[in-house]
Amino acid sequence: MTLKLGVPSKGRLMEKTFEWFAQHGITLSRNGSEREYAGSVEGIDGMSLVLLSAGEIPRELAAGRIHLGVTGTDLVQEKLPLWEQQVCPMEELAFGHADLILAVPRAWVDVDTLDDLDAVAAAFRARHGFRLRIATKYHRLVREYLRQGGVADYALVDSQGATEGTVANETAEAIADITSSGETLRANHLKVLSDGPILRSQATLWRSRVAELEDADRATLATFTARLG
Ligand SMILES: Nc1ncnc2c1ncn2[C@@H]1O[C@H](COP(=O)(O)OP(=O)(O)OP(=O)(O)O)[C@@H](O)[C@H]1O
Numbered sequence: 001m002t003l004k005l006g007v008p009s010k011g012r013l014m015e016k017t018f019e020w021f022a023q024h025g026i027t028l029s030r031n032g033s034e035r036e037y038a039g040s041v042e043g044i045d046g047m048s049l050v051l052l053s054a055g056e057i058p059r060e061l062a063a064g065r066i067h068l069g070v071t072g073t074d075l076v077q078e079k080l081p082l083w084e085q086q087v088c089p090m091e092e093l094a095f096g097h098a099d100l101i102l103a104v105p106r107a108w109v110d111v112d113t114l115d116d117l118d119a120v121a122a123a124f125r126a127r128h129g130f131r132l133r134i135a136t137k138y139h140r141l142v143r144e145y146l147r148q149g150g151v152a153d154y155a156l157v158d159s160q161g162a163t164e165g166t167v168a169n170e171t172a173e174a175i176a177d178i179t180s181s182g183e184t185l186r187a188n189h190l191k192v193l194s195d196g197p198i199l200r201s202q203a204t205l206w207r208s209r210v211a212e213l214e215d216a217d218r219a220t221l222a223t224f225t226a227r228l229g
């Protein structure tokens, strides 16, 4: 057996993760072509690399199919209702910073807070005969946040990408998505509610609490942990 490390298979998150491991004397690389999802690890014995979608890493950690994984706090908390029992954060990696926020059309001048949204949601239902729609891929986190905020008159609409476009496309009245620079929100004429983000996320190195460790894996994990300082 080897200690299995799951890393995002593409984009910024993959590149930054490779850089972060390099700073700790561990060289991660993708085998063969850009399209091949196998990789290798140099600089530490007994560790192997698995390239995965960032969104699948939480589930693989929770199933114990990988021992370590890099992905955002947002994805772990969204995908794993019992995340604290299933995974443990080893290190925040100081990149991939993004806030999960609720945003409404900038033209809604009377709506700045969750309380305002609640009032508008009730009026919206009375007027249109259906609930105000919020587009998101973060169903669990958004439902929980709105429940705690006392907002009930809404319907979630699933959106797995280009979520900010759903308002202009008239498939939703509001959105909940991650934002970093804020540019996508601005470009789509949306404004963030002022109550503060639903969640602040960053790329984090997680350890599975359930993956089985053989003696050799335990030794590899100890060597790796010592490297992190
Ligand atoms: N603009 C951004 N700035 C910083 N971090 C971001 C940004 N967009 C996404 N992230 C973070 O990167 C991680 C991966 O996001 P996301 O699932 O959207 O990636 P993806 O490339 O679509 O991955 P997948 O392979 O699962 O489709 C998440 O933790 C998210 O918070």
Ligand SMILES: O=P(O)(O)OC[C@H]1O[C@H](OP(=O)(O)OP(=O)(O)O)[C@H](O)[C@@H]1O
Pocket (backbone or CB within 6 Å): 160, 161, 162, 163, 164, 177, 178, 179, 180, 181, 182, 183, 184, 185
């Ligand atoms: O605040 P900003 O810096 O503009 O970044 C936010 C955007 O980045 C992410 O999208 P991504 O580029 O991953 O594409 P997606 O819409 O397919 O998820 C996220 O879903 C936002 O749309």
